[in-house]
Amino acid sequence: MAAVWQQVLAVDARYNAYRTSNFPQFRTQYIRRRSQLLRENAKGGFDPLLRHQYLRLRSLLLGLRYGPLSEQSSFRAHSNSIRSSRTTLDRMEDFEDDLRAQGPRGHRRSVSRGSYQLQAQLNRVVYEEKSPGSLVPTSAAEASRAMAGDTTLSENYAFAGMYHIFDQHVDEAVPKVQFANDDRNRLACCSLDGTVSLFQLVPTPPCVLRVLRGHSRGITDFAWSLSNDVIVTTSLDATMRIWATEDGKCIREIPDPDISELLCCVFQPMNNNLTVVGNSKQNVHVMNISTGKKVKGGSSKLTGRVLALSFDAPGRILWAGDDRGSIFSFLFDMATGKLTKAKRLVVNEGSSITSISARSWISREARDPSLLVNACVNKLLLYRVVDNEGALQLKRTFEIHQSSNPVRSIFCPLMSFRQGACVVTGSEDMCVYFFDVERASRAMVNKLQGHSAAVLDVSFNCDESLLASSDARGMVIVWRREQK
Structure with missing residues (x-):
């Protein structure tokens, strides 16, 4: 199922530079939230025919809204040509999405993929305000280091x-x-x-x-x-x-x-x-x-x-x-x-x-x-x-x-x-x-x-x-x- 939502997400990622081009933090938040929702939906399975119809319709709507970005994405194929956004959407996304599910005081809601062993650390995450509506961890974010395996580079x-x-x-x-x-x-x-x-x-x-x-x-x-x-x-x-x-x-x-x-x-x-x-x-x-x-x-x-x-x-x-x-x-x-x-x-x-x-x-x-x-x-x-x-x-x-x-x-x-x-x-x-x-x-x-x-x-x-x-x-x- 991962390949399915990666394809869907990649359609949005291709057009993402055109969304609020002056606010890159919003574009990043959008893609991450989109990724989280797609992963949740993927758990229920996808009908292959429905998936292809959805991809075509989604591409058409985005093309109408932002204009066509290209012809075929590669010389011989179109449907498989969209590269997934793994560069910026890696295994740390789950953690960041979960953090956004917390309340303003850092109290954690129920998160299905969270690690209970990190409960105490998650409540001690320190945030740094980078821009309105955008929060990223500071160097003091113990939970983020733990989710990364608590290893050095x-x-x-x-x-x-x-x-x-x-x-x-x-x-x-x-x-x-x-x-x-x-x-x-x-x-x-x-x-x-x-x-x-x-x-x-x-x-x-x-x-x-x-x-x-x-x-x-x-x-x-x-x-x-x-x-x-x-x-x-x-x-x-x-x-x-x-x-x-x-x-x-x-x-x-x-x-x-x-x-x-x-x-x-x-x-x-x-x-x-x-x-x-x-x-x-x-x-x-x-x-x-x-x-x-x-x-x-x-x-x-x-x-x-x-x-x-x-x-x-x-x-x-x-x-x-x-x-x-x-x-x-x-x-x-x-x-x-x-x-x-x-x-x-x-x-x-x-x-x-x-x-x-x-x-x-x-x-x-x-x-x-x-x-x-x-x-x-x-x-x-x-x-x-x-x-x-x-x-x-x-x-x-x-x-x-x-x-x-x-x-x-x-x-x-x-x-x-x-x-x-x-x-x-x-x-x-x-x-x-x-x-x-x-x-x-x-x-x-x-x-x-x-x-x-x-x-x-x-x-x-x-x-x-x-x-x-x-x-x-x-x-x-x-x-x-x-x-x-």
């Missing part, structure tokens, strides 16, 4: 060791590794040997599901569609390809408009018919993968080779980084696909920007929209997004080894009431680093060793039980989190 991101090692790409770098969206067990990686490998990690032993072959040169980047039915790849052979993950067949080959090496790609979050690519001729292009054509007005030029791309969650701002050390922000027109250049930040002149990752909230304690950036300056950089045009302000830096390799990093996908929030990055010293972004000093909370070359990319599965990392010699290691 270091304990939460402790790993028992290597779950599996894939070595079929040995001697050719694997620049990108990524779990499928909202999936625990499907993993993919691309290699400079010109192939993409799809893995299944459970049931054991892990295996290679299929290998995607067709590019004549190395693959630089790839992206899963939201429904995981399609993968887009970019290659040094100056083409992008659209692949069906079910059978591994190439649906379409699209040449770069500039006949140039393609270096990075990203799906438009609200319309997976559109993919943005960056090339070695310093251009960014919005491509329609259904037609194979460049979108009119969807191109712009940077100061160097385009190495990294990232959208914000609503898909309204695109950031692009180049090998001259600049990050550009673009406003994306949802109706036409047109790009409008907005801001430029020079991180360090001549230092390549190799990774950009956007996050609306780092944690429930740090609610600023943020950008995580890898640049060849031997630091991992965390920026605060300060306006609606994507302007950036440096918030924190973390020491890593990166002077020349295309190293990438990620935000940890789950949020909780646990103090602090983690990011994970590769490094040229062959290690994987975990940093608490809320610590001003001694921010490193974990370090994984096992690679024999520079670690280029890292990826968590949806529940953070597995972490994958890839390196410059083609090794992919899947790490298992220690079970408490």
Whole structure:
């Protein structure tokens, strides 16, 4: 039943940015309350036909109210294309919803999913008023820490060791590794040997599901569609390809408009018919993968080779980084696909920007929209997004080894009431680093060793039980989190 209410909730989540756009706290409360009600209703079961009718009707009503957000959410499917909101609706929701069921003095009503062992702690929760109608726990909220398992970040991101090692790409770098969206067990990686490998990690032993072959040169980047039915790849052979993950067949080959090496790609979050690519001729292009054509007005030029791309969650701002050390922000027109250049930040002149990752909230304690950036300056950089045009302000830096390799990093996908929030990055010293972004000093909370070359990319599965990392010699290691 969980999958049913996640689908229903995701329909609302797609339109949530349009609800009271000036009051993000209200939008968050709405989604959480909607999630709670759907979970309660799911206990009674759903008729499959009724569910599909409801989803269609709900989408129609929201579309009439707020306007259509996109065509199909992915190239081949619509009904399964909506990604659930697991980033912000994780296992801590039950606790937060229960707290809202309390009276103004903190007296607890009857809550069906509550833990009686936490009764005394729940009555001692301290709140901090953030804005009218919005309450969040302070650092003194003992109950929230208990619901999070009463563990530190270091304990939460402790790993028992290597779950599996894939070595079929040995001697050719694997620049990108990524779990499928909202999936625990499907993993993919691309290699400079010109192939993409799809893995299944459970049931054991892990295996290679299929290998995607067709590019004549190395693959630089790839992206899963939201429904995981399609993968887009970019290659040094100056083409992008659209692949069906079910059978591994190439649906379409699209040449770069500039006949140039393609270096990075990203799906438009609200319309997976559109993919943005960056090339070695310093251009960014919005491509329609259904037609194979460049979108009119969807191109712009940077100061160097385009190495990294990232959208914000609503898909309204695109950031692009180049090998001259600049990050550009673009406003994306949802109706036409047109790009409008907005801001430029020079991180360090001549230092390549190799990774950009956007996050609306780092944690429930740090609610600023943020950008995580890898640049060849031997630091991992965390920026605060300060306006609606994507302007950036440096918030924190973390020491890593990166002077020349295309190293990438990620935000940890789950949020909780646990103090602090983690990011994970590769490094040229062959290690994987975990940093608490809320610590001003001694921010490193974990370090994984096992690679024999520079670690280029890292990826968590949806529940953070597995972490994958890839390196410059083609090794992919899947790490298992220690079970408490």
